[in-house]
Structures are given as structure tokens and as C-alpha cells.
Amino acid sequence: MAQLFSRRATTIFRVVLTLTPLAAAAGGGLTYAWLRSDAAWGVGKPAPQPIPFRHDLHAGVLKIDCRYCHTGAERAADAGMPSAQTCMTCHSQIWAGASVLEPLRTALALDTPLRWRSVSRLPDFAYFHHGAHVSKGVTCATCHGRVEEMPKTVKARTLSMGWCLECHRDPGSRLPLHTAVLATAEKKQPSGQAPRAHDTSLLMSCSTCHR
Ligand code: HEC
Ligand code: HEC
Ligand code: HEC
Ligand code: HEC
Ligand code: HEC
Structure with a gap:
């Protein structure tokens, strides 16, 4: 053939x-x-903002507490954004007529919120709660990096699901307060019974973050 x-x-x-x-x-x-x-994941990339606000100046040099502007961070789900009024407590005197602060005066005059762009927003199907973390001793820097050194605010961590789970798998080893909390708990426990600082199975279950 x-x-x-x-x-x-x-x-x-x-x-x-x-x-x-x-x-x-x-x-x-x-x-x-x-x-x-x-x-x-947009790590390190700043977003265009209506006013060139600087954390390095306000939180770094002037040492204004994070919670002064992000009032919900300790207790609420959302950290929250400062209103024009909050900025005006200082800027009705300092730099009062500056053109960079024009959007501030407009927001105040029209009683509309300032339109800040988010660098860390999660998709709607993922749930996050600030208070649950901050009250357990997880610092802002763990998730947002050293914001007080940033001239332009950028995302410092991916904030991806894999990143969240890395900590949720074993939060104990990542928490600054953990050792102290555990030491007190151990004293109260009868010997031989290890205390459970965190219910890890709950922290790893889908419905904790997708509800
Ligand atoms: C506790 C007081 C205080 C608050 C609150 C405050 N600022 Fe400032 N801000 C200052 C001071 C002080 C300066 C520095 C002025 C200087 O160096 O001449 C400044 C400077 C600035 C500048 C100029 C930065 C540059 O390029 O040098 C901008 C823009 C600004 N602030 C925006 C804001 C916005 C927006 C808010 C609200 C989210 C705000 N500030 C809240 C005190 C404050
Ligand atoms: C004087 C008010 C003020 C203070 C103090 C302040 N912030 Fe902010 N923060 C802002 C403003 C205004 C924005 C929006 C503009 C921007 O992203 O730079 C912002 C944005 C952010 C964002 C980005 C949010 C997003 O949706 O992407 C993070 C994270 C943040 N701040 C953390 C902090 C931390 C941590 C501290 C303390 C070290 C702090 N801030 C102190 C006013 C403030
Ligand atoms: C365990 C990680 C984690 C910690 C700790 C944390 N954040 Fe956040 N932060 C996030 C995530 C995730 C988002 C996006 C939330 C969303 O889109 O639902 C966010 C969003 C924000 C925003 C945007 C506005 C808002 O209300 O969501 C600000 C401002 C902010 N964080 C400030 C802070 C400050 C200040 C602290 C410390 C007191 C802090 N965060 C601690 C993870 C964290
Ligand atoms: C550095 C460690 C750490 C990181 C990173 C972290 N978490 Fe958590 N998370 C915790 C701890 C600790 C708790 C509280 C456990 C407890 O209450 O015992 C918690 C609790 C939660 C809860 C339960 C809140 C409630 O309703 O009580 C949710 C939802 C959550 N985390 C979502 C997230 C998401 C989404 C991310 C990523 C964007 C994330 N976490 C990143 C440590 C972390
Ligand atoms: C600690 C919080 C947390 C837990 C627990 C969690 N997720 Fe997520 N998940 C997230 C966050 C935050 C995102 C958005 C960021 C991303 O896509 O990574 C996400 C995204 C997703 C996506 C979209 C991925 C994509 O590529 O767009 C799916 C699907 C998903 N999760 C399924 C699950 C399933 C199934 C489980 C349980 C086995 C689970 N998740 C547990 C936080 C969590």
C-alpha cells in the first residue's frame, strides 16, 4: 500500500x-x-482622587489618629470616610482659600459627600467586618500597610480570598494580643485542656464571608 x-x-x-x-x-x-x-490585584497602584489628600502628612507628620477620620474602624463593618465637615475643622482656617480644596467647599455648600475612590473595595459578594478584626488586635497595617507613610494611598496587600484564608487558617500566630489572651485563658483552664482561642472551622466556612 x-x-x-x-x-x-x-x-x-x-x-x-x-x-x-x-x-x-x-x-x-x-x-x-x-x-x-x-x-x-492593583497592589501599589494609587487611584485618582478629587483632592490630593496625603496620609503621610495628616497621619504621619501631624499624627492625627486614624479613627478621627475613619470612625467606624473599631466597631462597625465599614471603617467609614471623613465628611467635608471633618476636614473643615482645620481647613476652615488652614489653607482655607486653596484651590486644591475647592471640592471640599463645593461638597459643603451643596451638602454632598466627597467622592473618594477606593483602592481596597471587595466585590459585593464578599463580606468584611472591621470591628471583628480591630477589636481582636489585628492592626490596620496588617491589612493596609504603613498608610501613615503614604503620600498617595495604595493597596498594600492583595486582599484576595487566598490572602484572607492564610490568616483565618491560624489567626492565633498572627495576632499581637494572642499570647496575652492565651496566657490568661490558660490560667483559668483546668490543666491538660488546651483552650481554643478561635473557632477556626467557622473562620474557614464559606458562609462567614459569603452570606
Ligand atoms: C487636624 C487638622 C486637619 C484635618 C482634620 C485635616 N487637615 Fe489637611 N492639613 C492640615 C495641616 C496642618 C496641613 C499642612 C499645611 C501646611 O503645611 O501648610 C494640611 C494640608 C492639607 C493639604 C495640602 C497638602 C500638601 O500638598 O501639602 C490638603 C490637600 C489637605 N490638607 C486636605 C485635607 C482633607 C481632604 C482633609 C479631610 C479628609 C483634611 N485635610 C483634614 C490639617 C488638617
Ligand atoms: C485627616 C483624615 C484622615 C486620617 C487621619 C486618616 N485617613 Fe485614611 N483616608 C482619608 C481620606 C480622605 C481617604 C480617601 C483618599 C485617599 O485614599 O487617599 C482615606 C483613605 C484611606 C484608605 C483607603 C480606603 C479605600 O477604600 O481604599 C485606607 C486603607 C486608610 N485611609 C487608612 C488609614 C489609616 C490606617 C490611618 C491611620 C494611620 C488613616 N487612614 C488616617 C482620611 C484620613
Ligand atoms: C483584617 C484586615 C483589615 C484590617 C485589620 C483593617 N482593614 Fe480596613 N479594609 C479591609 C478590607 C478588606 C477593606 C475593603 C472592605 C470592603 O470593600 O467591604 C477595607 C476598607 C477600608 C476603608 C475603606 C472604607 C470602608 O469603610 O470600607 C478604610 C478607610 C479602612 N479600611 C481603614 C482601616 C483602618 C483605619 C483600620 C485600622 C483601625 C483598618 N482599616 C483595619 C481590611 C482591613
Ligand atoms: C491577620 C489575620 C486576619 C486576616 C488577614 C483576615 N482576618 Fe478575618 N478574622 C480574623 C480574626 C482573628 C477574626 C475574629 C475571630 C473571632 O472572633 O474569634 C476574624 C473574623 C472574620 C469574620 C467574622 C466577622 C463576624 O461576623 O464576627 C469575617 C466575615 C472575616 N473575618 C472576613 C475576612 C475577610 C473577607 C478577610 C480578607 C479580606 C479577612 N477576614 C482577613 C483574622 C483575620
Ligand atoms: C475569610 C473570608 C472568605 C472565606 C472563608 C471564603 N471566601 Fe471566597 N472570597 C473571599 C473574598 C474576599 C473574595 C474576593 C476576592 C477574590 O476573588 O479572591 C472571594 C471570592 C470568591 C469567589 C470568586 C472567585 C473569583 O475568581 O472571582 C468564589 C467562587 C468564592 N470566593 C468561593 C468560596 C467558597 C466555595 C468558600 C468556602 C470553601 C469560600 N469562598 C470561603 C473571602 C472568603
Whole structure:
């Protein structure tokens, strides 16, 4: 029987057959690496803001407490954003006529909120609660980085699900207060019974963050 394909064609066919899955794997690998990378999550990228507000000046140099402007951070789900009035406690005197503060005066005159852009907003299907974390001793910097050193506010962590779970799997080892809390708890426990600082199964269950 005559050969259907030339020897050369068969070789080309073999090469293509081997290379295609390799190329697909490499492409997939690159896509995977991109999806996992900080850049894909917007880490380090500032958002355009109506006023060039500077944390490094207000929280860093002037040492204004975070909670002065983000009043919900300790107890509520949302940390909250400062109103124009909050800024005006100082800026009705300092830099009062400056053009960079024009949106502030407009917001005040029209009684509308300032439209700050968020760098850390989660998708709507994910639930987060500030108070639950801050009251347990998780610091702002753990999740937001050293904001008081930022001239422009950027995201410091991915805030991805994998990142959340890294801590939820074993929060004890990440909490500054943990050792102190555990030491007190251990004193109250009868010997041989290890206290459970956190219910990890609850922290890992889907419905805790997707409700
Ligand atoms: C407790 C007082 C205080 C509060 C509250 C405050 N500021 Fe300031 N702000 C200052 C001082 C002081 C300066 C520095 C003035 C200087 O260096 O001449 C300043 C400077 C600024 C500047 C100029 C920064 C630069 O480029 O040098 C902007 C813009 C500004 N503030 C915006 C705001 C906004 C927006 C708010 C509200 C979210 C706010 N400030 C709340 C005290 C305050
Ligand atoms: C004088 C008021 C003021 C103080 C004090 C302040 N902030 Fe802010 N913060 C703002 C304003 C205004 C914005 C929105 C503009 C921006 O992102 O820079 C903001 C934005 C943020 C964001 C980004 C929120 C988002 O949705 O992406 C984080 C995180 C944050 N602040 C954390 C902190 C921390 C931590 C401290 C204390 C170290 C602090 N802030 C102190 C006014 C303040
Ligand atoms: C365990 C991590 C974690 C800690 C600790 C934390 N944050 Fe946040 N923060 C987040 C996440 C996640 C978001 C986005 C929430 C969302 O979109 O639902 C956020 C959002 C914010 C915002 C945007 C406005 C808002 O109401 O959501 C501000 C401002 C803020 N955080 C400030 C703070 C300050 C100040 C502290 C410390 C007192 C703090 N955060 C502690 C994770 C954290
Ligand atoms: C550094 C550690 C840490 C990180 C990071 C962290 N968490 Fe938590 N989370 C905790 C601790 C500790 C608790 C409280 C456990 C307790 O009450 O015993 C908690 C509790 C919660 C709760 C339960 C709140 C309630 O209703 O009581 C939710 C929801 C939650 N976390 C969501 C998130 C999400 C979403 C992220 C990521 C954006 C995140 N957490 C990142 C440590 C962390
Ligand atoms: C500690 C909080 C937390 C827990 C627990 C959690 N998630 Fe998430 N999940 C998030 C956050 C935050 C996001 C959004 C950021 C992201 O996509 O990584 C998310 C995103 C997702 C997405 C969308 C992913 C995508 O690529 O868009 C799915 C699907 C999901 N979660 C399913 C689950 C399932 C199933 C479980 C239980 C096995 C679970 N999650 C447990 C916090 C959590």
C-alpha cells in the first residue's frame, strides 16, 4: 500500500503534536502567574482622587489618629470616610482659600459627600467586618500597610480570598494580643485542656464571608 503521508509530513505532524500542549501549558502558566501576582490585584497602584489628600502628612507628620477620620474602624463593618465637615475643622482656617480644596467647599455648600475612590473595595459578594478584626488586635497595617507613610494611598496587600484564608487558617500566630489572651485563658483552664482561642472551622466556612 502506498504511503499516505510523506516521511517529512509525518515528522512535522509529530513536532506540532508535541509542541501544542507545551505551548498551551506555558501560556496557561503565564496566565496563572499573572492572576496570582500583586499587579493583577492593583497592589501599589494609587487611584485618582478629587483632592490630593496625603496620609503621610495628616497621619504621619501631624499624627492625627486614624479613627478621627475613619470612625467606624473599631466597631462597625465599614471603617467609614471623613465628611467635608471633618476636614473643615482645620481647613476652615488652614489653607482655607486653596484651590486644591475647592471640592471640599463645593461638597459643603451643596451638602454632598466627597467622592473618594477606593483602592481596597471587595466585590459585593464578599463580606468584611472591621470591628471583628480591630477589636481582636489585628492592626490596620496588617491589612493596609504603613498608610501613615503614604503620600498617595495604595493597596498594600492583595486582599484576595487566598490572602484572607492564610490568616483565618491560624489567626492565633498572627495576632499581637494572642499570647496575652492565651496566657490568661490558660490560667483559668483546668490543666491538660488546651483552650481554643478561635473557632477556626467557622473562620474557614464559606458562609462567614459569603452570606
Ligand atoms: C487636624 C487638622 C486637619 C484635618 C482634620 C485635616 N487637615 Fe489637611 N492639613 C492640615 C495641616 C496642618 C496641613 C499642612 C499645611 C501646611 O503645611 O501648610 C494640611 C494640608 C492639607 C493639604 C495640602 C497638602 C500638601 O500638598 O501639602 C490638603 C490637600 C489637605 N490638607 C486636605 C485635607 C482633607 C481632604 C482633609 C479631610 C479628609 C483634611 N485635610 C483634614 C490639617 C488638617
Ligand atoms: C485627616 C483624615 C484622615 C486620617 C487621619 C486618616 N485617613 Fe485614611 N483616608 C482619608 C481620606 C480622605 C481617604 C480617601 C483618599 C485617599 O485614599 O487617599 C482615606 C483613605 C484611606 C484608605 C483607603 C480606603 C479605600 O477604600 O481604599 C485606607 C486603607 C486608610 N485611609 C487608612 C488609614 C489609616 C490606617 C490611618 C491611620 C494611620 C488613616 N487612614 C488616617 C482620611 C484620613
Ligand atoms: C483584617 C484586615 C483589615 C484590617 C485589620 C483593617 N482593614 Fe480596613 N479594609 C479591609 C478590607 C478588606 C477593606 C475593603 C472592605 C470592603 O470593600 O467591604 C477595607 C476598607 C477600608 C476603608 C475603606 C472604607 C470602608 O469603610 O470600607 C478604610 C478607610 C479602612 N479600611 C481603614 C482601616 C483602618 C483605619 C483600620 C485600622 C483601625 C483598618 N482599616 C483595619 C481590611 C482591613
Ligand atoms: C491577620 C489575620 C486576619 C486576616 C488577614 C483576615 N482576618 Fe478575618 N478574622 C480574623 C480574626 C482573628 C477574626 C475574629 C475571630 C473571632 O472572633 O474569634 C476574624 C473574623 C472574620 C469574620 C467574622 C466577622 C463576624 O461576623 O464576627 C469575617 C466575615 C472575616 N473575618 C472576613 C475576612 C475577610 C473577607 C478577610 C480578607 C479580606 C479577612 N477576614 C482577613 C483574622 C483575620
Ligand atoms: C475569610 C473570608 C472568605 C472565606 C472563608 C471564603 N471566601 Fe471566597 N472570597 C473571599 C473574598 C474576599 C473574595 C474576593 C476576592 C477574590 O476573588 O479572591 C472571594 C471570592 C470568591 C469567589 C470568586 C472567585 C473569583 O475568581 O472571582 C468564589 C467562587 C468564592 N470566593 C468561593 C468560596 C467558597 C466555595 C468558600 C468556602 C470553601 C469560600 N469562598 C470561603 C473571602 C472568603
